[in-house]
Amino acid sequence: MAWKRRFTGWLLRLPGAGIARRRVVGWLRRSTTVRSLVKRVFAIDTAGTLPLDVTAGRVLGGVGTEQLPVTLVVIVGAEAKTVTATVDEVARIQLMTAGFRPVIVADVPAFASARPYGYPFELLLPESEWDVSEHATTWDDYVRRRVGLLFATYRATASITLGRDGLDHTSRLVLSSLRPVAPAA
Amino acid sequence: MSRTATDDDDVIDVDVLDVSDLRFEGGTSGSVAEEIRAQAAGGYTTAVLHLDGPLQAKVTPFNPAVVRCLEDGSASLAMPHDSVRARVAVVRHPAVLEHADVDLPGFQVDQVVVVANAAPRDIDGYVHYRVADVNAAARRLFGSAPSWAPIGPLVREALAEELSEERVLAEDWVNIIDVDAWSARRTGYASDRPVIGRHSRDSPQKWPEDTAVLRQVYPTDGSMDVRVLGGAMSVKSLIGDLPSAWHVQPFGAADPRDFLAGLDFFVYYHNRKWVEAFGRTILEAMASGAVVILPPHFAPVFGEGATYAEPREVRGVIEAFYGDRERYERQAAAGQRIARERFGADAHVRRLEGLIGAARPEPEQRPAPPATSRHSSERQRVLMISSNGTGMGHLTRLLAYARRAPQTLSPYFLSLSQAVPLVARFGYRYEYMPSMTPTGLDPDRWQAYFRARVSEAISRLRPAAVVFDGTWPYKGIRWARGDHPNVPWVWSRRGMWYKGMNRDQLAKSAWFDLVIEPGDLASPADRGVTADAPATRVGPVTLLDLDDLDERSVARQALGLDPVAPTALVTLGAGNINDPSSAIRIAIDVFRALGVEICVTKPEIAERFGVHDEHVHVLSRYPLSRHYRAFDVAVSAAGYNSFHELLRFGVPTLFLPNLDTALDDQRTRARYASDRGWAHCLDKPEPHTVRKLLEDLIDNGAAMAAAAQAADPGNGAAAAIEAVAELLEER
Numbered sequence: 035m036a037w038k039r040r041f042t043g044w045l046l047r048l049p050g051a052g053i054a055r056r057r058v059v060g061w062l063r064r065s066t067t068v069r070s071l072v073k074r075v076f077a078i079d080t081a082g083t084l085p086l087d088v089t090a091g092r093v094l095g096g097v098g099t100e101q102l103p104v105t106l107v108v109i110v111g112a113e114a115k116t117v118t119a120t121v122d123e124v125a126r127i128q129l130m131t132a133g134f135r136p137v138i139v140a141d142v143p144a145f146a147s148a149r150p151y152g153y154p155f156e157l158l159l160p161e162s163e164w165d166v167s168e169h170a171t172t173w174d175d176y177v178r179r180r181v182g183l184l185f186a187t188y189r190a191t192a193s194i195t196l197g198r199d200g201l202d203h204t205s206r207l208v209l210s211s212l213r214p215v216a217p218a219a
Numbered sequence: 220m221s222r223t224a225t226d227d228d229d230v231i232d233v234d235v236l237d238v239s240d241l242r243f244e245g246g247t248s249g250s251v252a253e254e255i256r257a258q259a260a261g262g263y264t265t266a267v268l269h270l271d272g273p274l275q276a277k278v279t280p281f282n283p284a285v286v287r288c289l290e291d292g293s294a295s296l297a298m299p300h301d302s303v304r305a306r307v308a309v310v311r312h313p314a315v316l317e318h319a320d321v322d323l324p325g326f327q328v329d330q331v332v333v334v335a336n337a338a339p340r341d342i343d344g345y346v347h348y349r350v351a352d353v354n355a356a357a358r359r360l361f362g363s364a365p366s367w368a369p370i371g372p373l374v375r376e377a378l379a380e381e382l383s384e385e386r387v388l389a390e391d392w393v394n395i396i397d398v399d400a401w402s403a404r405r406t407g408y409a410s411d412r413p414v415i416g417r418h419s420r421d422s423p424q425k426w427p428e429d430t431a432v433l434r435q436v437y438p439t440d441g442s443m444d445v446r447v448l449g450g451a452m453s454v455k456s457l458i459g460d461l462p463s464a465w466h467v468q469p470f471g472a473a474d475p476r477d478f479l480a481g482l483d484f485f486v487y488y489h490n491r492k493w494v495e496a497f498g499r500t501i502l503e504a505m506a507s508g509a510v511v512i513l514p515p516h517f518a519p520v521f522g523e524g525a526t527y528a529e530p531r532e533v534r535g536v537i538e539a540f541y542g543d544r545e546r547y548e549r550q551a552a553a554g555q556r557i558a559r560e561r562f563g564a565d566a567h568v569r570r571l572e573g574l575i576g577a578a579r580p581e582p583e584q585r586p587a588p589p590a591t592s593r594h595s596s597e598r599q600r601v602l603m604i605s606s607n608g609t610g611m612g613h614l615t616r617l618l619a620y621a622r623r624a625p626q627t628l629s630p631y632f633l634s635l636s637q638a639v640p641l642v643a644r645f646g647y648r649y650e651y652m653p654s655m656t657p658t659g660l661d662p663d664r665w666q667a668y669f670r671a672r673v674s675e676a677i678s679r680l681r682p683a684a685v686v687f688d689g690t691w692p693y694k695g696i697r698w699a700r701g702d703h704p705n706v707p708w709v710w711s712r713r714g715m716w717y718k719g720m721n722r723d724q725l726a727k728s729a730w731f732d733l734v735i736e737p738g739d740l741a742s743p744a745d746r747g748v749t750a751d752a753p754a755t756r757v758g759p760v761t762l763l764d765l766d767d768l769d770e771r772s773v774a775r776q777a778l779g780l781d782p783v784a785p786t787a788l789v790t791l792g793a794g795n796i797n798d799p800s801s802a803i804r805i806a807i808d809v810f811r812a813l814g815v816e817i818c819v820t821k822p823e824i825a826e827r828f829g830v831h832d833e834h835v836h837v838l839s840r841y842p843l844s845r846h847y848r849a850f851d852v853a854v855s856a857a858g859y860n861s862f863h864e865l866l867r868f869g870v871p872t873l874f875l876p877n878l879d880t881a882l883d884d885q886r887t888r889a890r891y892a893s894d895r896g897w898a899h900c901l902d903k904p905e906p907h908t909v910r911k912l913l914e915d916l917i918d919n920g921a922a923m924a925a926a927a928q929a930a931d932p933g934n935g936a937a938a939a940i941e942a943v944a945e946l947l948e949e950r
Contacts, residue, residue, distance in 0.1 A: 087660025143651065145637040154658045155637075157651040168631075168648070169679050170474075174290060177284070179675055187660065187668045 087190040091137040093125050103212055104194035105134040106184060110141050110158065112200055118147040120200040125151045127206065129157035133213030137188050139181070156184060230296055236261040236305035238326060241281045242270030242317045244420070246499030247311050247336060248282030250394045254309075255288045257395055257564035263571060265294040266303060268323075272315040277495050283829060299323055306575040307508045308361055312336055313347040318354045331357050332574065334392045338377035348871040350381040351625035370497045372519040374892070393520070394499050397568045398559045403480030403789055405551070406950065409705065413446040413541045415484040418475055418500045421450030424493035427530070430458055436488045439464065443537065446704065446902060448478045466704060474678045479507035483547075483706030484537055485514045490529060501525070502562055505554035509538055510547055523598040524557030526550060570687045586759075590745035598629040599683035599947060602676065604929055606689030607635035608655040608909060612823070612860045613688040614710060615842070616737060618642055619762045619936035620686065628683075633676055641841050650676065669695030674702040683947050686711055690882050692727040698882035700730060707732035707950065709943055712754075713740050713859050716747030717884045726750055733946050735939045739859070739880050740866060740930065741891035747884060755942050757935030762842050764934050768868060774849035778838060779819070785917070786816040788853040789841075790861060798800020802904050806854045807835060809910045811916070815852070844868060852916045854909075857889035857900070866897055866927040867934075874900040897927035898914030 090099035107124055109117050117140045124136050138148045141160040143196065148155040158180060164173040171179075192212055194205045201209075235258055237251050251267070258265045267285065273583045280286075288294045302325035309314050310333045333353060357365040361406050365889075368388045369375035378387055408414070415437070419425045422915040427433045434452065439447050439462035455461055468478075479485065485504030489495050497520060506509050518527050528536045540547045560566075605613035622645060632642045632649035639649045652672045655665040673695065687696060688711040691942040700708055710731040725748050728734050735755065737760035739745060739805035747895070768774070769920060775782050787810045791802055803819060810817045811834065821839040840846070844864040855861045857876040862885075865872045874892060876885035887902050889900035899912040916923070 051733070087659050087661040087664065089657070143640045144638075145651075145671065149637075154653055159650060163648075170681055171679050173285065175287070176679065183668070183671050183675070187664065187671075188658075211402070 035126040037060070051214070054082065069144055069201045081124050084191075088137070088188050089152060091125070091128070092150075094132055096132075099135065101214060102133060102135045103192050103214065104190040105136050105190045105209070105212060106139055106181070106190045107136050107199075107209075108139045108181070108193060108195045109200065110161075110195070111198045112140070112142070112196065114147075116198065116200045117142055117144040121147040121151065121153065121195060123201055124209065125153075128211045131210050131213050134209065136194065137184065137190065139147075139184060150164070154188070156180075225881060227875070230302045230304055231295060232264075232265050232304045233266045233295070234258070234306050234307040234578060235265045236266060236297065236303060236326075237311065238268045238270060238293070238308055238313035238316070240275060241267060241269040241285045242275050242279040243272075243282060243312070245392065248285050248368065249499055250336075251311055252282070252284035252288050252398065253395050253564075253566055254645075255285075255294045255395070257567040258571065259293040260564055261568035261571065262580070263368060263568075264579075266297040266301070266305065267294050268297045268303075268308075268326075270315050270319045270321065270575060272312060273318045274314070279596065285869075288743050289830060301325055303327070305329070307332060307571075307846050309334060310357070310365070313339075313350075313353040314759075316360070317352045319356055319360060321360075321605070324361070326361060326364075330574070331356065331361045331363055332364045332368050332388070332392075334368045334370060335374050335378060336370045336497065338374050339381060348379070370394065373495075373516065382633050390570060390573075390716050393561050393562055393566070394502055394572070395504050395564055396495055396502050396558055398506040398555055398563065401476055401479070401503055403476065403507045405480075405508050408541065408544075409481050409484050410444050410483075412442065413483050413537050414446060414481065414483040415486045415537065416446035416448070416483065416539050417477070418448040418478060419487070419489075419498075420470055421452050421661055423453045424490045424663070425449075426451075426453045426457070427488050427494070428490045428789075429456075432488065432530045433457065436486055437465075438534065444481065447477070448473055448475065468702070476504060477678065477681070477703060477705065479504050479509055482507075482509045483541070484512055485509045486533060486537075488514055488533075498940040502558060506558045506673070507550045508555055509665045510550045511554055512536055514883050522557055522561070524554045524561075531940075547703055578624075600628060600629045600631055600680055601943060602682035602685045603630050603632045603634075604673070604685060604687045604689075605632070605634045605636055605639075606687075606693075607637075609839075611636060611638045611641075612713075612858060613637055614642070615762050615860050616713070616760050617686065618645060618647075618935075619686050619760050620711070620871075620943070621645070621647055622762070623937040624940045628940070628944060628947075631680060631682065633673070638841075640809065644841070654752075666693055666698075668694040669693050670698040670702070674698040677703045677706055682706060682854050684709060684943055686943060687731075688712070690721065691724055692715065692730060697727075697730050707946055708732045709946065710734060711735045711737065711939065712749065713737050713739065714742060714745050714747060715748040715859070715888055716749055720747065722748045725749060728752065728754075729919040733942060734941055737859075738932065739861060739888065740897075740927070741888040744891040745884075746887070757938040757942070758932045759867070759934070760936045760939060761774045761860065761867055761934055762846070762936075763844050763868075764862070765868060765917060767845060768848050769846055771848040774846035778836070778846055779842075780818070780836065780849055781816060784816045785851045786818060786849060787913075788818050788820070788847075788850040788855070788870070789821040790853065790855045791877075796922050802854075805904050805906050805909055809913055812910070813913065818850070852913065852920055854913070857885035857892075858883060859888075862892070864889055866892065866924070867931050869921075869924040869928050871916040871924050872898045873909070873916060874898055876902065878902065889922055892927065895926070895930070897923055897930070924946060 042155050071098060073158055084101060086100045088104050090102060109120055121138055128136060130135060135158060137154045139156045139158060141158040149175060161173045193206050229533055238245060239251055241248060254267050261877040280668045289296050299321045305328045308328040308331045313335055315332050337347050339350055354364055366388055367382055367386055369378055371391055371393055395879035412762055441464035445465045450466045451461055459931045461467055472705035487498060487501055500509055503522050510535060513525045513527055515527040521789050526536060537629040546671060603617040605617050614634055624630055630647055632639060632647055634651055636655040637653050642649050684707045685707040690712055708731045714736055736756045738756055740759055771784060782784055789803060789806045807817055818836040820843060821837050847870050851869055852864055853870045853872040855865055855872055855874055876889040878886060886902060892898040893900040901908060
């Protein structure tokens with residue numbers, strides 16, 4: 035490996051090497067053409083595949099639920115009854131659209147809301163009860179790690195985030211649009 | 220910091236502009252973050268500017284320590300197109316400035332200091348940066364030539380060859396550290412043999428290049444416990460497979476504070492060609508309270524805060540300290556004292572004062588110093604983890620321990636049971652994670668998820684111990700243990716497993732530092748594999764003691780029952796294993812025929828409940844056992860909790876054991892009680908036999924229940940949690 039370092043050192047000592055390096059490396063990193071070329075040559079595909087294992091719950095019948103995108107339904111700051119109403123409505127939208135597999139993520143332990151539908155329920159610690167003397171991190175960091183882990187574990191490709199009022203018109207539209215469709219020719 | 224309105228833009232006006240590649244994983248970013256905090260505490264305002272350096276080719280987020288400073292308002296993030304005015308720009312890592320591919324037309328700084336955290340070139344001639352190019356970049360970006368601030372004597376020596384004396388600050392720009400945030404509680408050695416370790420990035424420069432030296436400083440023979448945070452691929456390529464006595468974690472796999480807290484000795488030796496100018500992880504180890512052993516060239520930096528030895532001397536030095544605790548503690552204290560004096564926040568404020576004068580008085584605009592996030596309570600937290608059984612037995616048992624915990628312990632729950640909010644009624648905080656079945660996740664993925672959740676919780680909550688109650692220790696437990704090797708684990712597992720079953724699970728006792736077996740009144744009949752297994756055995760565990768129960772009249776009033784009518788309790792499990800409806804029906808019909816009022820329990824987490832009868836009181840209370848004096852007779856499954864609560868609290872009972880459990884041998888338990896004359900039991904309830912036995916209980920049950928109470932050795936919950944406390948005291 036020493037020869038590589040010596041060669042690099044020699045290269046960097048060439049007149050104008052510093053400027054060339056800054057400009058060229060910067061351009062390479064930003065170039066969509068180069069990125070596209072690398073992707074083709076090395077067949078890098080980050081899209082991945084839909085998970086076969088994550089449950090779709092008990093609402094949908096038929097085969098093919100493993101083709102549906104896993105969707106995190108994140109409800110923060112709502113009361114338990116709002117969570118229950120939201121999950122009820124999510125179930126109805128799922129039934130009507132057969133378009134997604136929900137994972138309910140809430141900061142109140144409204145487990146009974148998801149139980150009848152067989153949806154996974156993930157509980158976040160509420161910010162209002164966060165005690166800095168108890169946790170060696172901030173609530174923001176905690177949520178980032180938890181939600182990041184949920185995306186990775188369930189391989190969710192979509193999420194909607196709801197506040198104290200539950201679903202609004204836009205989130206209903208988003209949930210209703212998740213069914214995979216073939217790309218336009 | 221302030222934003223000043225001008226004709227066409229806002230100006231970020233600060234005392235200090237910290238400039239670096241803020242994506243660095245290691246000490247550079249950590250030092251930037253420490254300095255930001257020191258600046259905030261000293262009244263200096265800060266902005267940070269990120270420049271893409273040459274060492275990070277992949278898309279990478281900012282270092283979390285820097286992000287925290289930005290989020291809590293200790294600093295603001297300046298973008299290259301911003302207008303910024305600063306009294307000093309402090310550039311960390313000269314190569315970052317050298318390779319900067321930006322223009323900063325809106326930046327005005329009074330002076331520039333380049334902190335040289337490494338020499339311009341290695342011993343073998345490899346160039347890290349060119350001083351002339353860095354100077355040129357500083358002039359281009361900030362309009363003035365910089366002053367240079369070496370991070371230690373070795374770098375100062377190297378810079379002297381390329382810079383005139385007046386361009387170099389008189390004092391080294393040493394890294395700083397918040398010693399209190401790193402100091403670990405140490406009551407003795409971590410193990411029965413020295414635990415030594417190191418924390419550094421895994422590159423060939425950071426490890427000894429010579430096999431003999433490597434083995435001298437990091438024994439491979441198992442005589443010492445060697446722990447590595449940061450990876451050891453370089454070692455693997457040097458000596459083949461990693462020694463089995465080593466425990467190696469990749470960079471970032473554990474919180475460095477936790478890692479260092481588990482070491483007795485921090486031993487850091489690197490490639491002789493590498494100029495390690497400072498070594499922030501060394502400082503962190505000193506602050507943690509470990510004894511630090513280094514090659515002699517570090518002596519000018521760390522002074523008496525560390526011990527210096529040639530590689531061949533390292534083993535002897537460690538053994539000498541290990542054999543003399545008093546000397547060990549003296550050296551550890553010296554390390555912390557030096558860390559505080561030379562590398563504390565005050566040292567940084569003093570050098571800033573020397574550069575730019577005192578902080579400007581703008582107290583109302585300054586963010587308050589961030590509250591420390593370290594758990595400061597003297598009570599030791601115990602993380603109680605319960606698996607998700609068919610009922611609430613695991614959770615209830617842990618709750619029984621928690622209620623009797625000494626004042627020195629602070630229980631906190633993480634449960635796989637959706638019944639976990641119940642613990643809040645007893646004043647405990649809790650978290651929940653779903654078990655595998657309701658998620659649909661495949662086993663390996665769920666195990667990885669369990670590990671990640673538990674490891675995250677341990678990092679965040681910093682428990683002194685973890686107590687797991689369940690009969691099936693997950694693989695994720697072993698992995699999580701590996702992530703936090705210093706946190707002891709306790710396995711609370713009841714006995715009475717089906718004969719010959721689950722032997723492989725019992726072998727997992729080796730994963731735990733202590734195994735507690737809550738006793739069973741029927742234990743003489745236990746033929747399962749736990750019967751002879753080593754464990755700390757305590758009496759049968761129930762959530763409540765007899766003294767906790769309501770008097771009969773109070774209990775009946777609380778449950779809304781007739782004050783005098785004979786009343787029966789029917790409790791046939793949580794309803795998640797099988798469908799007990801038929802048994803319930805038989806019991807209800809028989810009691811009605813006998814003129815007995817009927818109460819049926821509806822479990823808190825039942826998914827379905829098939830009792831719809833207007834003559835039946837449906838009870839859903841926790842803990843229902845508090846009201847057991849309300850009942851004259853009971854029909855119950857023979858799960859651990861129900862069995863012991865009913866017998867301990869003197870309720871005449873007919874046990875209908877659940878025969879579909881995975882592991883719990885309810886039939887043996889119930890039969891033993893029946894054989895001893897404490898209760899009746901039936902495997903297959905038929906109306907006529909049920910009637911006969913219930914009639915007998917109504918007539919003679921009191922004497923049977925009294926016999927059971929006479930055989931009760933008492934609640935073992937207090938002894939169980941005391942065993943946990945003793946385990947912690949021993950450590």
